[in-house]
Amino acid sequence: MIPDLSDDLIERLREAFLSARYDADGVVDLLGAEAHAALGRGEPVPALRATLDTGPVGTFVRLFLLGTSEPTSLVKAALGPLPLDQARAAGLLRADGDEIRAGLDVRPHGAGDDSWWVVSDLDSDLRGDGRPVSPDHVLGVGHASLSLVRATSRRPVGSVLDLGTGCGVQALHASTHAERVTATDVSKRALALADATFRLNRVDVELAEGEWFEPVRGRRFDQIVCNPPFVVGPARTDFTYRDSGLAGDDASALVVRQLPSLLEEGGTGQLLASWVHRRGEDWQDRVSRWLPPGGVDAWFVQRDVADPALYVGTWLRDAGYDARSQAGRKKAGEWLDWFETNEVEGVGFGFVTLRRTDAARGEVVCEDLRHAYDDPLGPETDQWLRRVDWLRAHGSPQDLLAARLTTAPSTVLEQVSAPSDEGWQAVVHRLHRTDGPGWQHEIDDLGVRLLAGCRGAMPVGDLVELLAVGCGEDVEELTRAAVPMLRELVRHGMVVPAEWAETAE
Structure with missing residues (x-):
């Protein structure tokens, strides 16, 4: 009822x-x-x-x-x-x-x-009856919802679509930075409870019922957020909040494939997603194939990988099943059989940021960021896309070398030394970014010297040439090594255009 x-x-x-x-x-x-x-x-x-x-x-x-x-x-x-x-x-x-x-x-x-x-x-533990939740159960604000909240950009926009709104928490947050919010769901019960959420908070949200993007087909939005039913396994719909009726990771693939077509030019989409790690297949190649052809920038961030047994046990408990009960053992056996048949060795989980762009070829980056970090990913996505734009505008080595760059204040250098005949000798130079996702990069001694000179005073190409002369290195060879290193450090915000640092000051 x-x-x-x-x-x-x-x-x-x-x-x-x-x-x-x-x-x-x-x-x-x-x-x-x-x-x-x-x-x-x-x-x-x-x-x-x-x-x-x-x-x-x-x-x-x-x-x-x-x-x-x-x-x-x-x-x-x-x-x-x-x-x-x-x-x-x-x-x-x-x-x-x-x-x-x-x-x-x-x-x-x-x-x-x-x-x-x-x-x-x-949830089952608060109902007091010990039974699994109902098939149309509407999930509250859980860890996954909160992680998407933290990973979503809050730049001011005109319109936001919350696809698969559930209890409506993503739409609530969207109301703080969007002029108009639309929320959809396939579940009548979810829409009823989301509507109650919005009325209780006096937040104006347009509601629409239907599967996936069908309720808003033909419309475009400045931003789309989505916490889809991304659970990986057999094609079934035991619970609408987590099961899509599609097998494997097809639900995540569907959203990634179709979402860009509903974005305004320059609009962004941010979602939670899961993907299988199949024997003999690179997960990065797998998720990259989900993207539609043409102008889409995409950033896939893998935050965790679960082995099949742990994955199945976690989701059974989430639904209120006792893993030792007859029903729990039956569900677990069917699920693990499916993983074995499909050669699934693990299930990846993380965030996807998409942007519709008029560039002939989008930037696609897949990163494994399973280490711990505290800063929310939302503000970082805006800066990541800004850096993508800058790198695209400086796509040739000549353009990059003509730019003035500066090492970001949040970038620190760690050195690991080993004993030698002449005392301690540095054997590892590792850059750390102390904010955001906490990226790390190992660089060589020449890289350390180059970044020490990146203070925005002169084009980086001149710095490379001076370094080559001072160290007796071949200029062309050092330049070929420096360009990809600098591009990666710019992408991760460890080195930034000097004009950005000047503006921030």
């Missing part, structure tokens, strides 16, 4: 939440840093203790965040202007004997100065 969350119910619920301070800051203030962190780790007891005798806000936290049953009197007091019978009839709450439990997950979600409430279905 799809919840019937009327405008009247939504407005009364909003009033109750505001009165109780059940928002992102209010929950943190109530719980305190330690209990809030414990709740994020899945440890509810410190949060439960912190909410005792704290009034309506504590009742809401226990209902919606901890999944406890609450006395009817406390729930009525917390709801204030919203009658309990109306909340129960709509499916927001449900009876549990003489007490009340949450029927839906409604939780605060904050980013910067913004605080929203997100409406979704309760």
